[in-house]
Amino acid sequence: xxxxxxxxxxxxxxxxxxxxxxxxxxxxxxxxxxxxxxxxxxxxxxxxxxxxxxxxxxxxxxxxxxxxxxxxxxxxxxxxxxxxxxxxxxxxxxxxxxxxxxxxxxxxxxxxxxxxxxxxxxxxxxxxxxxxxxxxxxxxxxxxxxxxxxxxxxxxxxxxxxxxxxxxxxxxxxxxxxxxxxxxxxxxxxxxxxxxxxxxxxxxxxxxxxxxxxxxxxxxxxxxxxxxxxxxxxxx
Numbered sequence: 001x002x003x004x005x006x007x008x009x010x011x012x013x014x015x016x017x018x019x020x021x022x023x024x025x026x027x028x029x030x031x032x033x034x035x036x037x038x039x040x041x042x043x044x045x046x047x048x049x050x051x052x053x054x055x056x057x058x059x060x061x062x063x064x065x066x067x068x069x070x071x072x073x074x075x076x077x078x079x080x081x082x083x084x085x086x087x088x089x090x091x092x093x094x095x096x097x098x099x100x101x102x103x104x105x106x107x108x109x110x111x112x113x114x115x116x117x118x119x120x121x122x123x124x125x126x127x128x129x130x131x132x133x134x135x136x137x138x139x140x141x142x143x144x145x146x147x148x149x150x151x152x153x154x155x156x157x158x159x160x161x162x163x164x165x166x167x168x169x170x171x172x173x174x175x176x177x178x179x180x181x182x183x184x185x186x187x188x189x190x191x192x193x194x195x196x197x198x199x200x201x202x203x204x205x206x207x208x209x210x211x212x213x214x215x216x217x218x219x220x221x222x223x224x225x226x227x228x229x230x231x232x233x234x235x236x
Contacts, residue, residue, distance in 0.1 A: 006041045008048030014039070015049050019058050019069055020162060022215050027071040057155055072159060072212060080156045081205045087150045088201060089194040091138040092181065096190040099140035107136060108182035113175040126171050127162035133178050137185075163215070164208035174204070 015035070018024045032043045032050065039046070050067050053059045060068045095104075109115060111133065131154055138147040154161070165171050177200045184193040 006039060006045055008045040008052070011035075011039060011041065011045045012049035012052050015053060016058065019053070020159060024069045026069055026216070028069050029066045030069070031066045058159070070159070072216065074209065074212070077157050077160055078205075078209075080153050081201065084150065084153045084157065085198050085201050087146055087153065088134060088138065088197050091134075091141045091143075091146055091150070092185060092193040092197050093190045094141035094143055094146070095137050095185055096188050096193060098142035099137070099185060101186060103136075103140060104182055104186045107133070108179055108186065111175050111178035111182060113172060113179060116175055126165050126174065130165075130174055130178075131158075131161070137181075160208045160212040161204070162208075163211040164204040166207065166211050170207060177203075 015024070024030065032046045035046045035050075036043045050059060050061060054061050054067075058070055060070065062068065135147060135150065135154070138150045141147070165174065177196070181193060181196055181200065184196060
């Protein structure tokens with residue numbers, strides 16, 4: 001069989017998308033050989049991709065058992081969101097004291113809804129820039145430990161966080177809320193900035209949670225349908 005010349009990076013990107021889109025079921029088992037056959041490549045780039053995904057927490061590799069896709073634990077993710085709110089409300093309070101006006105003005109300009117191009121169909125992009133916005137404020141807090149811990153929390157919630165932009169309105173709301181937070185920071189209104197940041201995060205969490213549960217239910221139904229069909233055929 002001819003093998004395609006796909007790199008470990010390309011396999012990694014495809015597998016990561018499949019995990020994020022639930023094309024690979026949370027908690028399911030795969031092997032290097034199965035994936036190599038699927039992509040028509042050798043096992044080497046597959047192994048490289050899986051090792052990288054394991055380092056990011058998306059999969060768990062068990063010797064002689066295979067690779068297991070990380071299960072989506074909604075309650076654990078909710079707990080991480082609670083920690084995220086604590087960290088980010090502290091970040092905006094500190095950023096009110098330490099973040100220079102020039103940096104805040106540049107951030108506000110980027111997120112100004114009047115300056116942006118249409119964001120339709122840009123959900124994967126907005127999920128990356130949205131996360132970078134929050135990290136930038138944490139870095140601007142002047143406390144590098146805070147930013148480090150926030151990055152760790154982000155790694156645990158990213159699988160559902162990226163689903164928090166299901167439509168154009170949610171993206172528009174994100175721009176407006178980010179811009180408003182920047183304006184409060186520029187006004188050095190720590191109390192209002194803390195309140196708005198907490199509200200913004202809770203809102204995005206609620207949207208992402210709903211979309212995640214809907215996708216998991218759809219996947220459950222798709223998975224159950226072949227089994228029901230097989231049972232009916234067996235009865236016949």
